[in-house]
Amino acid sequence: MLKVSNLHAYYGKSHILHGVDMAVGEGEIVALLGRNGSGRSTTVKTIMGMVHGEGSIALRGEEILGRKTFDIAHRGIGYVPENRDIFPKLTVHQNLQLGEKRGNKAPRWSFDDMYRIFPRLKEREHTEAGVLSGGEQQMLTLCRTLMGDPDLIMIDEPTEGLAPKIVELVAEYLKTLKTRGVSVLLVEQKLTIALEISERCYVMGHGAIVFEGTPSDLRANAEIRKEWLEV
Numbered sequence: 001m002l003k004v005s006n007l008h009a010y011y012g013k014s015h016i017l018h019g020v021d022m023a024v025g026e027g028e029i030v031a032l033l034g035r036n037g038s039g040r041s042t043t044v045k046t047i048m049g050m051v052h053g054e055g056s057i058a059l060r061g062e063e064i065l066g067r068k069t070f071d072i073a074h075r076g077i078g079y080v081p082e083n084r085d086i087f088p089k090l091t092v093h094q095n096l097q098l099g100e101k102r103g104n105k106a107p108r109w110s111f112d113d114m115y116r117i118f119p120r121l122k123e124r125e126h127t128e129a130g131v132l133s134g135g136e137q138q139m140l141t142l143c144r145t146l147m148g149d150p151d152l153i154m155i156d157e158p159t160e161g162l163a164p165k166i167v168e169l170v171a172e173y174l175k176t177l178k179t180r181g182v183s184v185l186l187v188e189q190k191l192t193i194a195l196e197i198s199e200r201c202y203v204m205g206h207g208a209i210v211f212e213g214t215p216s217d218l219r220a221n222a223e224i225r226k227e228w229l230e231v
């Protein structure tokens with residue numbers, strides 16, 4: 001599905017990513033782990049065309065590095081940013097409408113799907129998004145991205161600052177994506193949820209991949225966890 005090869009990225013003269021190699025398969029959930037400042041968010045932003053990069057980013061074998069963000073989105077990549085970019089003056093339903101992708105094929109996801117995954121959004125359907133709680137706004141952002149019917153969805157810190165019950169809902173959401181054949185690249189700091197739902201994981205440190213393996217491999221590697229993940 002997605003193959004990143006020798007990816008370098010820069011903010012001005014600052015060299016942030018140093019030859020990142022990673023891949024996400026069809027219908028696979030992959031976790032991208034690491035401490036703050038390790039380069040995880042820069043990686044997904046570079047894939048999305050929001051940060052200048054050098055190297056190769058291929059989506060189903062087609063090079064997308066250097067394309068505009070809207071073009072990358074139209075090709076089937078959805079992105080849920082860490083800062084929950086909702087439209088505060090629009091209702092929940094209107095926010096979801098803005099995420100809809102118009103095309104020839106029937107979309108995989110409907111409004112009913114969104115309200116079934118997160119019943120709380122149905123209750124708040126006609127409420128302005130700006131007055132929602134942080135957890136509700138996160139639900140809305142996740143669902144709005146899905147309304148664009150992506151084949152791959154990249155999610156940056158979806159559980160940050162959320163209550164444990166909402167974290168459980170987000171985990172169920174991610175599992176639902178997998179059952180519908182959607183690939184997921186999950187950027188997370190919380191090891192518990194990442195290791196529970198992902199099939200493979202990468203660990204980043206100083207802008208490079210320092211570990212690749214299964215959740216079981218990472219659980220067994222105390223040295224990597226201590227050096228690159230634990231606070």
